[in-house]
Each structure stands twice: as structure tokens, then as C-alpha cells.
Amino acid sequence: MRIGIDARKLHDFGIGTYIRNLLRQLARLDRDTEFVLFSRPDDRDWLAALGENFRPVAETSRNYSVSEQLRIPLAIRREGVTLFHAPHYVLPPLVSCRSVVTIHDCIHLMFPQYLPNRVAHTYARASISLAARRATRVLTVSESSKRDILRFVDAPADKIDVIYNAYDERFGVEPGEDEVARVRERYQLHDEFVLYAGNVKPHKNLERLIEAFDLVRRRGLDHVKLVLIGDEISKYAALRRAVHQYRLHKYVRFLGYMPEETLAVMYRLAGVFVFPSLYEGFGLPPLEAMASGTPVVTSNVSSLPEVAGDAAVLVDPYDPQAIADGIHRVLTDEGLRRDLRRKGLARAHQFSWEQSARRVREIYGEVSVP
Numbered sequence: 001m002r003i004g005i006d007a008r009k010l011h012d013f014g015i016g017t018y019i020r021n022l023l024r025q026l027a028r029l030d031r032d033t034e035f036v037l038f039s040r041p042d043d044r045d046w047l048a049a050l051g052e053n054f055r056p057v058a059e060t061s062r063n064y065s066v067s068e069q070l071r072i073p074l075a076i077r078r079e080g081v082t083l084f085h086a087p088h089y090v091l092p093p094l095v096s097c098r099s100v101v102t103i104h105d106c107i108h109l110m111f112p113q114y115l116p117n118r119v120a121h122t123y124a125r126a127s128i129s130l131a132a133r134r135a136t137r138v139l140t141v142s143e144s145s146k147r148d149i150l151r152f153v154d155a156p157a158d159k160i161d162v163i164y165n166a167y168d169e170r171f172g173v174e175p176g177e178d179e180v181a182r183v184r185e186r187y188q189l190h191d192e193f194v195l196y197a198g199n200v201k202p203h204k205n206l207e208r209l210i211e212a213f214d215l216v217r218r219r220g221l222d223h224v225k226l227v228l229i230g231d232e233i234s235k236y237a238a239l240r241r242a243v244h245q246y247r248l249h250k251y252v253r254f255l256g257y258m259p260e261e262t263l264a265v266m267y268r269l270a271g272v273f274v275f276p277s278l279y280e281g282f283g284l285p286p287l288e289a290m291a292s293g294t295p296v297v298t299s300n301v302s303s304l305p306e307v308a309g310d311a312a313v314l315v316d317p318y319d320p321q322a323i324a325d326g327i328h329r330v331l332t333d334e335g336l337r338r339d340l341r342r343k344g345l346a347r348a349h350q351f352s353w354e355q356s357a358r359r360v361r362e363i364y365g366e367v368s369v370p
Contacts, residue, residue, distance in 0.1 A: 013231055089104075128153060141281050280307075
């Protein structure tokens, strides 16, 4: 069996985390199977270091482009791949070998208003439907996401396997005092702060978070800052407009993408981690925060209650006052913070990339049998 995996999204915020951890664990579990990794040229060294049985192949076609619909199937045939894993919902129709596709969520179908145009919505709907029907098996990351897939796609339920994500092991390791001091000084984090980390697309609901933060400050916590970590912030001018609307420019900081080592320290420095997303297939950042011992406030919708269990304060993400109440409760109640830290650590330990990758590898074996 020669397994091909599309690794072009290796550095994306969500899917990239999935790909990196899946590959790391597969490298530990399987030293015999040949893996062909279709990747960006700059990522070949990182991927080659996984092991002798991991072979990166440069692929420059853009994601969600016409060229990938042709180039990926050609590359699969050229490299003699017998099983192909698409780690997001695009499975080119010309792929002729057996295939596994991971559909993380149905965000583009649930919230089409956040897509740039109708063409993008049509493309997403067609791609998800085609991938779910043509793939030999479909993987997804929560029971909530599975229900959404079945809502939009005519596919048998037993074809879809739920395999949870997990947190990177680095978030469970206490950073050294020197590293904590370095990060605190570099980013001038000398005041108590509320933290958000993730991408900054509209469904992440950050405008309501900024409004909720203003309400928290008005309730007497005017020393607290808000730190937003996420890529492509410059694309969403509405966030900066919201900051200026509430005159919070001195109290809200936008930071870009951070490596996992730095993000792990940021979680531990935060007074509370807030993730008010309107929709998630899984919602990895709250789990990372819990693994870091940070109290979490997150949404009571989609997969987030499934992931958080009773280890977070769940709030209505459509109500800024509810978000503010959750933040205020955590920052002012030491007993609640202790309880959330204890429950969060226990909850995070129930998720394991090793177990998840082992199940993915089992499915590869099941799919490869005619």
C-alpha cells in the first residue's frame, strides 16, 4: 500500500494543525508503509524529517483552484498511490484510487453569507457533496459535524467515522520561567488579559467579543486588556472599526500568527481564554487552553459543548452581555477559576492525537481491502 496525503495546507491555522499532528503520529506508529506527501516546495525538509518512509513531492497548485482538480489526480497516478487522503473537503473527481476524505465542518454551507460570492458557495456545496459521495470513507471530527454532514449530503451514516482532534503535546508541558519571562517582555504583557486565539473569519464572532470586552471593563475591570491572536487580521477592517467604536484602541491588541511554543506560553499567561465562535467542527483552541490550565469561556452551540463538557463556562455567542457575564465571572471568582483549571486539565487528557492517528491508520487498512 502506498498512501498519498495532501499536505499543502500544512501551515493553515485549523487544518494545518490537523495535518501536522496526524503526520507526526503516523511517523511514530508506522515505519513500514510508504507515505507520499503532496506539499509546498518549502515544506519538503520538514516532511522528509518524519522518516525514511515519508516522501514529500512538490505540488504548487493552489487550494480551491481549477488546477488542483487536474494536477492532484495526475500526481497520484504518477507516484503510484493506491490510497489517497484528502484532509479537507476537496477530493478531485478524477482521483481514481480508493480515498479517504476528512470533512472538518460545514461552515460554508451553514453560513454562506460569509463567503465572498455565490460561486464560492456553489463550489463548496458541490465539493463537499462530491467528496462525501465518492470517498471510500469520510472522517470528521465531532458528532456535531457528522450530523451537519448528514443534513447536507446524501451519504450513509455508517460511512462517516468520528475521530476527535486533540491538543498538541507541547500545550501540556509547563514552560520554563525564562521562556515565560521572554514572552511576557516581548509582548509587554504586564496587565491581566483576556485571550482569543484562532483565525479571524466572521463566524468567529470577534466583533461581539470586542463589545463584550467593553461591557466587562464598564463593570469595574478597567485594568484588563484583550489580546487577539490570529492570522490575516488585516483582511477584516470591521474588527479595528469595532475597537475604535468602543474607544478601546489602548486596551485591545492584535497579534498575528504565533508558533505553538509561544502560543503555549500565551495561554498560561492569560486570565481567561474566550472563544465565542458561532460554529465549529471541533474547536481546537479551547482544548489547547484547557490543556494549558487556562479557564475557558466558550459558546454553547455546535461542537463546542461536546468538546468542552463541563470544563468551561458556556455562553450564548449571539448575546454580548452573556459573553461579558462569562468573562466577568471567571475573572472575579477565584473558586470558579480553580474548578475550571482542574476540570479543564482532566477533560483535555481525554483527547489524544496518538489514539486518533491510530484509528485513522486502521481505517487506511480497512479501505485498502477491496
